[in-house]
Amino acid sequence: MSSRAIGLSPELYDYVRACMPPEHPVLAWLREETAKLGGISRMQIGSDQGQLMQIFVRMLGARKVLEIGCFTGYSSTAMALAMAPGGLLITCDVSEQHTKLAREAWARAGVADRVSLRLAPALETCDALIAAGESGTLDLAFIDADKRNYEAYWERCMTLLRPGGVVLVDNVLWGGSVIDPSIDDEDTRAIRRLNGKVGRDPRVASAMIGIGDGLTIAVRS
Numbered sequence: 345m346s347s348r349a350i351g352l353s354p355e356l357y358d359y360v361r362a363c364m365p366p367e368h369p370v371l372a373w374l375r376e377e378t379a380k381l382g383g384i385s386r387m388q389i390g391s392d393q394g395q396l397m398q399i400f401v402r403m404l405g406a407r408k409v410l411e412i413g414c415f416t417g418y419s420s421t422a423m424a425l426a427m428a429p430g431g432l433l434i435t436c437d438v439s440e441q442h443t444k445l446a447r448e449a450w451a452r453a454g455v456a457d458r459v460s461l462r463l464a465p466a467l468e469t470c471d472a473l474i475a476a477g478e479s480g481t482l483d484l485a486f487i488d489a490d491k492r493n494y495e496a497y498w499e500r501c502m503t504l505l506r507p508g509g510v511v512l513v514d515n516v517l518w519g520g521s522v523i524d525p526s527i528d529d530e531d532t533r534a535i536r537r538l539n540g541k542v543g544r545d546p547r548v549a550s551a552m553i554g555i556g557d558g559l560t561i562a563v564r565s
């Protein structure tokens with residue numbers, strides 16, 4: 345058996361997508377609406393990653409979820425759709441403009457009751473949750489915002505997750521930049537720093553997978 349991952353050609357990726365369940369109509373609508381924003385729409389996760397994240401929500405029976413990086417709401421809507429009523433998904437962003445579309449998506453998907461948007465720098469929101477006594481209570485966290493703060497977000501998630509809780513970190517391969525020695529900008533360095541730390545962090549069991557732009561999955565001890 346090969347120890348290497350199979351590279352997905354566009355045709356093979358289409359095949360994988362075709363074998364997965366169809367995208368929820370609200371998520372398909374949100375993808376179309378977000379595409380109208382132009383290049384920035386690349387920040388949105390893929391539908392295959394959304395479906396994987398829904399599996400984590402279901403496997404954990406997640407009732408309390410933190411998302412760091414809402415944008416137009418694809419990942420939050422996907423996760424909220426997989427949560428049972430009565431659950432709470434707190435999502436952080438600093439953009440009033442982009443999260444307007446997210447609010448519309450939650451309403452259309454019928455999940456607005458379980459989503460709470462915090463429009464503030466995510467570190468402030470994390471620290472407010474810790475100050476409010478929420479340490480050790482989160483079932484699932486998703487880190488997908490400014491890369492420079494990835495390590496700080498990781499530490500906040502270590503505090504906030506319950507034992508057995510899961511943190512997902514997006515963009516950990518950063519378009520391949522992580523292994524390109526000619527690239528040395530602050531975002532790339534921050535991702536490399538976190539990637540170098542996660543595998544040796546005794547507080548978690550972790551794996552890195554090649555979905556989307558690379559996803560780290562870690563379970564809190």
Ligand SMILES: C[S@@+](CC[C@H](N)C(=O)[O-])C[C@H]1O[C@@H](n2cnc3c(N)ncnc32)[C@H](O)[C@@H]1O
Pocket residue numbers: 387388389412413414415416417418419420436437438439442464465466467488489490
């Ligand atoms: C990659 S996008 C998130 C994509 C989203 N998860 C999705 O599936 O569509 C990153 C988001 O993080 C937000 N962001 C950047 N810096 C932030 C900060 N310090 N605090 C909170 N949000 C921040 C940006 O405004 C942007 O909407």
